[in-house]
Amino acid sequence: MYHLNGLRWTLGIFTALFLVFLYGPFVVMTILSFQQGPEGGPQFPIIEWSTFWYQHVLSIAEPSRVAPLPIGEALIRSLTLAFATMVVSTLLGTLSAQAFRQNFKGSGVVFYLIVLGMMVPGVLLGLGMALVADQFDIARTWWGTAFVLHVVYTFPFSFLVMLAIFNRFDKSLEEASWMLGVDPVKTFRKITFPMIFPGVLSSMLFAFTLSYDEFPRTLFTGGSEATMPIAIYGTFAVEIHPNLFAFGVLTTLASFALLTIYGVLMALSVRRAKIQSSGLQEEIA
Amino acid sequence: MSEFDLELVRLSKTYPGGAVAVREFDLQVKQGEFVSFVGPSGCGKTTTLRMIAGLESVTSGHIKIRGEDVTTVPTEKRPTSTIFQNYAIFPHMTVSQNIEFGLKVRNLATNVIDRKVGEILEKLDLSEVASAKEESLSGGQKQRLALARSLVIEPEILLLDEPLGALDANLRKSIQEELKLLQRSLNITFVFVTHAQSEALSLSDRVVVMNAGAVEQISEPLELYTRPQTPFTARFIGSNLIFPGKLQSTAEGNASVHTSTGQFEGIPVFEAGTLSKGADASVVVPSEFVDVTVSSDRQETSSPIGLEGTLIDIDFVGRDAHLSIALKDETPLRLQSDATVMKSRNLVPGEAVDLRWQTNRATVVSGHT
Ligand SMILES: Nc1ncnc2c1ncn2[C@@H]1O[C@H](COP(=O)(O)OP(=O)(O)O)[C@@H](O)[C@H]1O
Ligand SMILES: [Mg+2]
Numbered sequence: 204m205y206h207l208n209g210l211r212w213t214l215g216i217f218t219a220l221f222l223v224f225l226y227g228p229f230v231v232m233t234i235l236s237f238q239q240g241p242e243g244g245p246q247f248p249i250i251e252w253s254t255f256w257y258q259h260v261l262s263i264a265e266p267s268r269v270a271p272l273p274i275g276e277a278l279i280r281s282l283t284l285a286f287a288t289m290v291v292s293t294l295l296g297t298l299s300a301q302a303f304r305q306n307f308k309g310s311g312v313v314f315y316l317i318v319l320g321m322m323v324p325g326v327l328l329g330l331g332m333a334l335v336a337d338q339f340d341i342a343r344t345w346w347g348t349a350f351v352l353h354v355v356y357t358f359p360f361s362f363l364v365m366l367a368i369f370n371r372f373d374k375s376l377e378e379a380s381w382m383l384g385v386d387p388v389k390t391f392r393k394i395t396f397p398m399i400f401p402g403v404l405s406s407m408l409f410a411f412t413l414s415y416d417e418f419p420r421t422l423f424t425g426g427s428e429a430t431m432p433i434a435i436y437g438t439f440a441v442e443i444h445p446n447l448f449a450f451g452v453l454t455t456l457a458s459f460a461l462l463t464i465y466g467v468l469m470a471l472s473v474r475r476a477k478i479q480s481s482g483l484q485e486e487i488a
Numbered sequence: 489m490s491e492f493d494l495e496l497v498r499l500s501k502t503y504p505g506g507a508v509a510v511r512e513f514d515l516q517v518k519q520g521e522f523v524s525f526v527g528p529s530g531c532g533k534t535t536t537l538r539m540i541a542g543l544e545s546v547t548s549g550h551i552k553i554r555g556e557d558v559t560t561v562p563t564e565k566r567p568t569s570t571i572f573q574n575y576a577i578f579p580h581m582t583v584s585q586n587i588e589f590g591l592k593v594r595n596l597a598t599n600v601i602d603r604k605v606g607e608i609l610e611k612l613d614l615s616e617v618a619s620a621k622e623e624s625l626s627g628g629q630k631q632r633l634a635l636a637r638s639l640v641i642e643p644e645i646l647l648l649d650e651p652l653g654a655l656d657a658n659l660r661k662s663i664q665e666e667l668k669l670l671q672r673s674l675n676i677t678f679v680f681v682t683h684a685q686s687e688a689l690s691l692s693d694r695v696v697v698m699n700a701g702a703v704e705q706i707s708e709p710l711e712l713y714t715r716p717q718t719p720f721t722a723r724f725i726g727s728n729l730i731f732p733g734k735l736q737s738t739a740e741g742n743a744s745v746h747t748s749t750g751q752f753e754g755i756p757v758f759e760a761g762t763l764s765k766g767a768d769a770s771v772v773v774p775s776e777f778v779d780v781t782v783s784s785d786r787q788e789t790s791s792p793i794g795l796e797g798t799l800i801d802i803d804f805v806g807r808d809a810h811l812s813i814a815l816k817d818e819t820p821l822r823l824q825s826d827a828t829v830m831k832s833r834n835l836v837p838g839e840a841v842d843l844r845w846q847t848n849r850a851t852v853v854s855g856h857t
Contacts, residue, residue: 306504378543379576381563383590383641393589397580 229455236448241267245443256449269444277434280345281415284430287346288353288414293406295354296361297399300369321359328352329423336424343426352420357413361406368402401472408465412458490555493519493677494540494645499549501535501701509535511701513549517645517679517694522671524680524688527698527724533681534573536698537647540679541570553644569643571651575634577622583633584609584618590641604640612636627655631663635670645677652687664691685725689713697721714774719855722772727824729778732856735769743852745771749795749819755850763854770853775823777849780811781833783840795843797821802835813841 235245240255241264258264262271299317303310329352335341336348343349376398380390396403418432425433438447494517501510510532517523525533538544540551542563550559558566578586584605591601609615612632617625625633631651638646651667652660668691671678682688688695689709697704697712697720705712705721716722722730733747738757745752752771763769773794783796797815804810809830811823823843835841 373574373576375572375574375576376578378541378563379570379572379578379637380589382541382543382566382568382570383593383637384564385590385593386564389593394578 232448232451235445236452238445238448240264240445241269243445245445245448256445257453259444259446260449260453269446272434272438272446272450273429274431274434274450277429277431280428281431284345284350284353285411285415287350288357289407289410291354292357292361292410292414293403295358296363296365296406296410297403299362300365303366304369304374317362318359320355321357325356325417325419326423328355329420332420333423343424345421345425345428345430348424348426349421349430352424353414353417356417356420357410360409360413364406364409365399365402368399372398401469404465404468404472408461411461490552491518492516492552493521493554494679495550495552495555496536496540497550497552499536499539499551500547501532501539501544502547509701510539513703515696515703515706517677519677520675522668522678522680522691522693524682524692524695525698526682526685526688526695527704529683531698532701533683533698534649537570537649537679537681540645541568541647542566543570567644569638569641569646571631571634571638571646571648573650573653575630575651575654577625577630577633577637579622582619582621583614583625586633587637587640590637594641608636608640628659628663631655635667639670639674639676643676645679646671648678648680650682651680652682660687667691689725697724699724714849715851716772717853719770719772719853719857722770722853727775727822729773729775729821729823731771731773733769733771735763735765735767735852735854737765738763743769745769745852747771749815749817752850754847755852756848757852763852767854768856770856771850772853773845773850775825777845778823778825779844780813780823780825780830780835781842781844782835783842786842791844793842794845797841797843799835799837799839799841801837802830804831811835813843 234249235247236256237252237254238245238249238256239251239253240259243250243253243255255264259267259269260272303314332348332352333343336343341348372395376394377387377390380394381387385393416432417430418436421430421433429437435447435450494515496513496515499510499513500508502508513532513536515523525536527533535544539546542558542561542565546559550557552558553567578589581589587605587608588601591604596604606615609618612635614629614632614636617629622630631654634651652663655663664687680688680691689712692709694706695709695712696706699720704724705717707715707717712721713726716725716728719730719732722728731745731747731749731752733745733752736744736746738744741757742754743752743757743763745755755771757763778794780799786793795815797813799811800814800820801812802809804827807827809825809827811821811825811830813821813823815821
């Protein structure tokens with residue numbers, strides 16, 4: 204009993220530290236984002252609470268000596284890139300996982316080749332890609348070379364998620380559809396897709412968030428037009444103002460909104476799956 | 489136009505791993521026939537059914553439906569429909585949507601679809617759950633929905649893979665009856681897979697007994713029961729006494745066989761071609777035809793005795809009596825008999841008993857196993 208208590212304390216402290224490290228930066232960032240402006244800097248104490256830096260980010264503050272964050276276009280680029288990566292990566296992931304449902308010759312090798320995309324260090328991959336692009340006179344752009352590397356990076360995640368989903372998928376549902384005279388394409392649309400939808404959703408979330416804050420690959424291959432993470436990094440080189448923190452809070456809130464949508468959609472389809480599997484257990488019993 | 493609805497010609501299947509699941513399966517099924525595949529688990533029943541449905545590729549041989557070779561025709565273009573063991577109900581659709589699904593791809597007018605769905609819901613007693621989803625259906629309802637979904641597209645052949653396996657015993661019995669009536673009234677060819685021999689015997693017009701991927705025997709249920717052609721069938725179907733021995737002579741379709749339990753004379757032979765003198769052969773006696781009496785009650789007028797032994801145990805299970813008997817040479821026997829008749833014999837364990845049957849009820853099959 205005594206040992207158990209000791210263990211409990213250790214685990215408790217560990218968890219508390221974990222939470223502090225996880226949320227601490229965000230809390231500090233949030234507090235500092237309400238610093239007085241434009242004179243207040245990114246450090247304690249708070250001179251006076253204000254929403255100046257939020258107005259600054261949204262370009263509705265009085266003009267001041269602090270230049271606006273160079274993020275307007277970068278944000279659009281990052282969102283576009285993340286969206287395209289999400290679509291392509293999920294599509295590829297679903298199709299290749301579908302291919303892996305049958306055992307084909309060399310499937311083991313292909314599996315590791317795909318997974319390699321998320322194992323190889325980003326800096327190496329980015330550097331390599333930059334060298335290759337220069338060698339062949341290919342312009343380095345965020346929508347070209349960087350986009351390709353983003354897909355190489357997120358595709359394995361989508362692939363693994365979809366593989367797990369297909370592993371639990373009851374193949375006889377598709378077979379039942381075929382035997383009713385429905386061709387494979389329509390069967391995929393009407394039967395397979397609704398069943399694998401939770402996986403598609405997870406794959407989309409993975410791909411989007413991974414691409415959105417991807418740094419090393421983009422740094423080397425993105426060319427002169429910066430994406431969000433690169434643009435923010437660029438501002439560190441000059442002087443940091445709390446407007447960066449205000450922006451951080453806003454994007455984090457946007458991420459939470461995204462996660463909430465994901466959670467709601469997921470809960471809906473998981474509830475369906477749960478009912479389904481409990482029905483199955485009843486059948487077996 | 490062929491006279492057969494379904495023909496299997498030397499149909500064989502070897503799985504990529506090298507497992508031979510089905511070998512040289514020959515079968516001809518007439519329109520409206522109810523055929524069962526029966527055999528122990530792993531003997532290739534499902535594989536054969538899936539090849540007929542087009543869900544499994546054929547290694548060699550042919551499948552013909554109404555004379556047309558469909559060996560390479562994809563599932564969705566075959567006039568067959570399948571009831572899966574787990575029913576494979578589409579969980580994201582209601583009962584009606586499940587049934588409509590196969591009709592909607594057939595270019596039918598909406599009112600025709602609605603009428604057909606309504607009719608089949610009515611026929612299979614599903615009208616009340618028409619807008620329910622799989623999760624709220626009982627086992628029996630799921631089973632009927634699977635049937636409705638398959639029947640509404642009016643297949644020429646319905647394939648059923650152990651469709652009653654997931655149901656409890658009582659429900660099983662009543663659905664067996666319904667299934668038989670349904671098949672009669674629709675006059676659709678049924679190919680029914682089961683590992684329960686009693687189910688096959690009570691439902692089918694003909695039964696295919698399978699063993700290790702090969703057909704052992706194709707017969708009508710009664711014949712299968714009374715005239716097994718192989719020791720495997722004799723063991724698998726019904727409850728038979730089997731005495732392995734050597735064939736001594738066959739004269740005019742009557743065999744004489746020497747076994748360790750004794751000499752059997754004048755036993756009808758039904759597959760004379762495969763039997764030769766001195767070869768291994770087994771005498772099979774369906775236990776229903778064996779009468780058991782107490783030896784001390786023996787009378788002058790009693791018919792000749794088949795075998796003598798000692799009753800070890802007797803159990804009454806419903807309408808059946810299970811007897812365990814040790815023969816003179818200690819060979820143990822298990823016998824299933826009619827409970828009422830056996831009760832009237834006043835059998836007591838430990839007593840000497842006589843076993844009798846009419847000679848022509850027995851049969852000879854080649855081999856021992
Ligand atoms: N997909 C498969 N791959 C390899 N072997 C299989 C496969 N499906 C079945 N088998 C093998 O084929 C044999 C017949 O199986 P099956 O047709 O399912 O038998 P049954 O339905 O009579 O129980 C078994 O030995 C089984 O292990
Ligand atoms: Mg099976």
